[in-house]
Amino acid sequence: MNPETLPPLLDTTAWCSLQSNLAATGQRRLVLVEGARELSRQWLKALLPALELMKGGLWIGDADDAPDNRLVSIKANQARQWLGQETSVIVWDGWRGNPPDAFAALSGTLKAGGLLFWLMPSLEKWGSFADPDYSRTGLEHDQLHPFAERMARILALDPSVIRVQSGALGAVGLPVLTESVSEFRVTTTSDQQALIHKLVAFGLGRRRRPMVVTADRGRGKSAALGMAAAQLLLQGRRQVLVTAPARDHVNALFAHALESLGTDVIRAEDNRIVTVTGAQIRFLPVRDLLKDRPEAEVVLVDEAAAIPVSLLKQVLLGWPRVAFASTVHGYEGAGRGFAIRFRRILDEKTPQWQAHTLSKPVRWAEGDPLEALISELFLLGADHDSAVGLSDAVAGKVVIEPWQPALASEAELTSAFGLLVDAHYRTTPADLRQWLDDPAARSWRALVNGKTVGVLWGAVEGGLSKELAEQVASGKRRIRGHLLPQSLANHSGFPEAASLRGLRIVRVAVSAQARRLGIGNRLVAAAAERAKQEGLDFTGTSFGGSADLFAFWASCGLEFVRIGLQQEATSGEYPLQMMSAHSDEASALVQQLRARLARHWLTLVPLNWKDLEPKLLAELAAELPPCYRPDAADIQDMKSFGDGHRGFRLMVPVLRELSMTSGFMKWLGAHESAAIWCRAVLQGWSWSDLQSEGLCSGQRGGEDQLRAVIRELMQKGPKL
Known part of the structure; x- marks a missing residue:
């Protein structure tokens, strides 16, 4: 028979011995099963019954194709549900798709001794493999896939990878492990013990000394939080609140708290543990926590990086003792962006905050080959090489050049990613794949002395046929990709937005020490110039709105054309969209978009953006084209209001329209009463809410502030 039609020879005893030895040394391994899919399944059907399958193990693929009925069959998009759990075997059917985020996430559920079987074509075919997951992201298969080729190179060179090939005549070569002095066991590490001690001291100590705990995945931070919460109850605290993006994220926390409390527990529910003294640990989703605001001496926030910074700030200021824990490197890609953004708030609001890092792994031994491999494959620990001395003089020598990350060296790619x-709230392994493999991608980098200090990633979008653009605008069709053109066509009501072709800037990032030197502006200018040369109609962007980012994009010459109705799940901010036109058609579209948004602004703001930050709201309104001009009756009303002879409620229509007159919001933006104007006039807040926000002492005090604004406007404001 043809050996290529036979599964490889199998020595189940050797595999069982390998699994035992891996467990004893605290290691895990990737087993790459290459070649014909059906042969690979047959081989696994013969092997798996001999292996330990803790809690059944996992099969990621079609349920009917599972090679062992003990495997729990899940879809790749269910990976998050398994975070915090453990298994000894994962079998991943790569022939059915390989979403990078899910693969990286599930690898972290393998305990010491775990084996991750990956069914795939032979490594030399990965560059042209039609991965079914690509269609989900809008990527095509009519060219080579640099992301997959890069992974294949890494796997081929890694000696820890166990390669099983269909058609092999001999038995699979299994690694010989060096025996350790003592058998690996999962115990509380010295790192964890130090953290527990510090958390207990924090929880019993002075107010306004928040803690931020960071760690790579598998370091036991959630377990430490649970043990510390238990100690706090045993030492007299009555209420410890726990929050996270989802209840599943705190499974480990609750399990370790329950175990630590032991016989002191009188009642254990899904979201609550109550001790015999009536003290309790309680879970609340973050938005419920902020809505109900229950009293508590301590609040613990797990997986904080997956919660919008705006919500974290409210938690920080809402309770006396708050600890935040987050994964720094991981499939979420959010940890470092979170740390950078949130640190600014901590420094400003609670400058005596404390930091603690866990470095020693708990679920596997230090130096575990699988952890290092997954990190390398998906650049989970990508760090920018910041060893560049910069000054204003050096900044003048910055070189801006087009760049292809797929052709870069590993060091260059790692630094750029x-x-x-660092610069964005959430950058994931899936983003890396999109960046490398999308044929519509365009990239630039900024160099100083040959080292990267800035990168820009853009994508060509639009160009839809007139018929398809009409369907998109009417909501009948939604196609993958083309975020900016589709959004403008559908939400703003202009089908031509989807027919025009433009460059959407997906990300722009500049190293911390090179900021404020105009490098970001120069990257955007280079991208826009290239877009013109390509004959594209516009350069645009869509981003989570904040005052500083809006100011940056405005400084790049982009104009505000749309704000989304829903806050982004990752940043908690409303998406802002801005454009710079390069063609007459795009110029006409931008004018139409802005004029229509300006006309609708006063109706949309109180309905959709009541919680938008006043500073950003004022800047957005100031940037829109004016669409009102007060008449003589309006001016007389304003004089009467300023003198205290006309009530606020009757003045709301006039004051709102005043906000859309030429020059008013720009003048108001620098005024000390800008915030109360935005909240009371534009967003329609009640006087009690304004008082709670600290903007006024009550209705009379608030009205007095607004009357003062009008008097000052009439005396020395812009001409009406």
């Missing part, structure tokens, strides 16, 4: 991770 590290920049994206």
Whole structure:
């Protein structure tokens, strides 16, 4: 028979011995099963019954194709549900798709001794493999896939990878492990013990000394939080609140708290543990926590990086003792972006905050080959090489050049991707794949002395046929990709937005020490110039709105054309969209978009953006084209209001329209009463809410502030 039609020879005893030895040394391994899919399944059917399958193990693929009925069959998009759990075997059917985020996430559920079987074509075919997951992201298969080729190179060179090939005549070569002095066991590490001690001291100590705990995955931070929460109850605290993006994220926390409390527990529910003294640990989703605001001496926030910074700030200021824990490197890609953004708030609001890092792994031994391999494959630990001395003089020598990350060296790619991770709220392994493999991608980098200090990633979008653009605008069709053109066509009501072709800037990042030197502006200018040369109609962007980012994009010459109705799940901010036109058609579209948004602004703001930050709201309103001009009756009303002879409620229509007159919001933006104007006039807040926000002492005090604004406007404001 043809050996290529036979599964490889199998020595189940050797595999069982390998699994035992891996467990004893605290290691895990990737087993790459290459070649014909059906042969690979047959081989696994013969092997798996001999292996330990803790809690059944996992099969990621079609349920009917599972090679062992003990495997729990899940879809790749269910990976998050398994975070915090453990298994000894994962079998991943790569022939059915390989979403990078899910693969990286599930690898972290393998305990010491775990084996991750990956069914795939032979490594030399990965570059042209039609991965079914690509269709989900809008990527095509009519060209080579640099992301997959890069992974294949890494796997081929890694001696820890166990390669099983269909058609092999001999038995699979298994690694010989060096025996350790003592058998690996999962115990509380010295790192964890130090953290527990510090958390207990924090929880019993002075107010306004928040803690931020960071760690790579598998370091036991959630377990430490649970043990510390238990100790706090045993030492007299009555209420410890726990929050996280989802209840599943705190499974380990609750399990370790329950175990630590032991016989002191009188009642254990899904979201609550109550001790015999009536003290309790209680879980609340973050939005419920902020809505109900229950009293508590301590609040613990797990996986904080997956919660919008705006919500974390409210938690920080809402309770006396708050600890935040987050994964720094991981499939979420959010940890470092979170740390950078949130640190600014901590420094400003609670400058005596404390930091603690866990470095020693708990679920596996230090130096575990699988952890290092997954990190390398997906650049989970990508760090930017910041060893560049910069000054204003050096900044003048910055070189801006087009760049292809797929052709870069590993060091260059790692440094550039590290920049994206640092600069943005969430940059994931899936982003890396999109960046490398999308044929519509365009990239630039900024160099100083040959080292990267800035990167820009853009994508060509639009160009839809007139018929398809009409369907998109009417909501009948939604196609993958083309975020900016589709959004403008559908939400703003202009089908031509989807027919025009433009460059959407997906990400732009500049190293911390090179900021404020105009490098970001120069990157955007280079991208826009290239877009013109390509004959594209516009350069645009869509981003989570904040005052500083809006100011940056405005400084790059982009104009505000749309704000989304829903806050982004990752940043908690409303998406802002801005454009710079390069063609007459795009110029006409931008004018139409802005004029229509300006006309609708006063109706949309109180309905959709009541919680938008006043500073950003004022800047957005100031940037829109004016669409009102007060008449003589309006001016007389304003004089009467300023003198205290006309009530606020009757003045609301006039004051709102005043906000859309030429020059008013720009003048108001620098005024000390800008915030109360935005909240009371534009967003329609009640006087009690304004008082709670600290903007006024009550209705009379608030009205007095607004009357003062009008008097000052009439005396020395812009001409009406």
